[in-house]
Amino acid sequence: MIEELYTPQQMDLGRRARELAETVMRPVAAKYDAEQTYPWEVQRAIQEAGLSGVWIPEEYGGLGGGVLDLCIVVEEFSRACGGMGVGFAVNALGSFPILIGGTEEQKERWLPPIAAGDKLIAFGLSEKEAGSDAASMKTRAVRDGDVFVLNGEKKWNTNGAVASFNTVFAVTQPDRGARGISGLVVEEGMPGYRVGKHEDKLGIRCVPVVEIHFEDCRVPAENLLGGVEGRGFKHAMITLDRARPGVAAQAVGLAQGALDLAMEYTHGRQQFGQSVSSFQGVQWMFADMATQIEAARQLVHTAARTIDAGAKNITKVSAMCKLMATDVAMKVTTDCVQLFGGYGYCKDYPIEKFMRDAKITQIYEGTNQIQRLVIARNLLREAASTGS
Template sequence: MLRESVRALAEAKIAPSAAAVDEEARFPQEARDALEANDLHAVHVPEEFGGAGGDALAAVIVIEEVARVCASSSLIPAVNKLGSLPVMLSGSKELKEKYLRPLAEARAMFSYCLSEPDAGSDAAGMKTKAVRDGDHYVLNGVKRWITNAGVSDYYTVMAVTDPSKRSRGISAFVVEKDDEGVSFGAPEKKLGIKGSPTREVYLDNVRIPADRMIGEEGTGFATAMRTLDHTRITIAAQALGIAQGALDYAVGYVKEREQFGRPIADFQGVQFMLADMAMKVETARQMTYAAAGRSEREEKDLTFFGAAAKCFASDAAMEVTTDAVQLLGGYGYTRDYPLERMMRDAKITQIYEGTNQIQRVVMAKQLLK
């Protein structure tokens, strides 16, 4: 039921503008409006705070079906979850009420600020600082690769509160777009997901109340890593949706495209390619859904499954979209067809929320514990 309704909405309201959003590198406001009007922009927010109370699998299905037609648009529900999940996991009830309710009621969007110019895979090497000043903290630093920066109203920011403790000296805060001293860099000129703005976030003597700290001082890095255990699954869902969209389009094309007097779908070489693509998509789906179940139950092997699902699904998406372009031949290489966009969009799923090389490190560490 959920899948059917999201797919219908995505095809009617989001798909028609997907190519223009990519071509013009503009935020998909049409998608945001449609998702918010149907309470699909942040299904993970608990009912207690005005949300739909959707479980991890519901969030996965929403992201998957939106990504099937437009990867950029799927980052609206995905990043709303990424940015707000630290508040859900570690925030006080007062903080949850203050920030989750506006998100649920479509009055705000959330982003997540972990990476920095010199702290990517080594996130614990961050330099952004938060210094206590009475009942406030003063933040200074630069965050890079921030999805939906400038559009989102709220930002979960990781900052160093005790430089002597490395990861245990990092704390998490909610920063608001309108806080004095917050500004944004120019949008990055990216290969894909062009409709989702990626910008630096500048924090210049940003003074915020101390009660905007998420959890206790020094627990921010642990919260950040726990968040990624859950939200890597949303990237798996995005990759899965992109791959499914490419497979669906390729299947339709080969049935209609004729060469040598018959549809190219009749040729065994094409059939073998489609079979391999479908196997990868379905395997990715099973891994992603299995990881979502573990996310919902907070199982001990979530770290492994979240990393594995993200890694496998994104690798599969890159392979499937590449093969889909190949099946269309020269047409697949043009912007008149959606597959080259899907191929470009798939690439980022192998990179963000931890590169797939980092995912393999994470998995190996879990196996060797």
């Protein structure tokens, strides 16, 4: 990070996050990847380091940072372990709808324990048959006096098995399409809330991604976000605009972490009587990768700054940074495996995990095809409005 471009708090966050990533996360990354279990010791270390609520305003116990602060921390964590990076970032994804659409009472109730790291929160939008087309969801919430009766299931719920709160989107007014979707905070232990299948994943294996089943789950009406029905889908889309730079930061961290490892490995690896890093063909790969990573990082930080500045239209730049950074991460991590030769293909070395972890960044929070659609739609709208 170039010191002149960031606040002292951001520089400090970056240093603290890197130290935690190097001393706590990196040493156990392979173990939790192999076991596919949630790293509670890492969660506790994040909590003890006071980094849990970076993006949460100070009045709710957070550090009062913006999306840029969040991205700085997520990049550093992901440089050591992509799974631990997203395990942290998903708390922002789950809590953004509360910040965006919650009442004051709801913010005071749910945000402080998340900021303190005492509770985790997940985000339940996707379903088996409703991924890219999230508005076609089937999970239904029917008002019955002072509760909503929730029935249906969510798929791909990251951290769902370890989170105390889950921001769930459900249809409350079926005749209104996307305008009939509402957000509800469902709490672990509510009768009728059940964690189902755990996915056996290619990467980010230390975070549980699960199905969540609702069987006549009675959720108090006071848990309806904002206290008004029909605003959920809008809140979910604004949330994704704010959260996508976090995925992009995860991707930048993975790419940077892979490049660091490849440079170190090729420096030590001798072929033809010299270190592999001394070959010009390899050095040009380093130069290209470092340039692509820096370009991605700067686009991520521009998007984050645009959001933090309160700009009205953040959708395009948010999608652009997610698209670019995640494609860079996939290319860079694949090239870094290449630079390890045959050893790169085996689990004795940490590099193949970076490639496995990188793949999901092109898929979740909207696939990169969907990001292209979003960008193109915004470009055409802008062109129409300026008459060009």
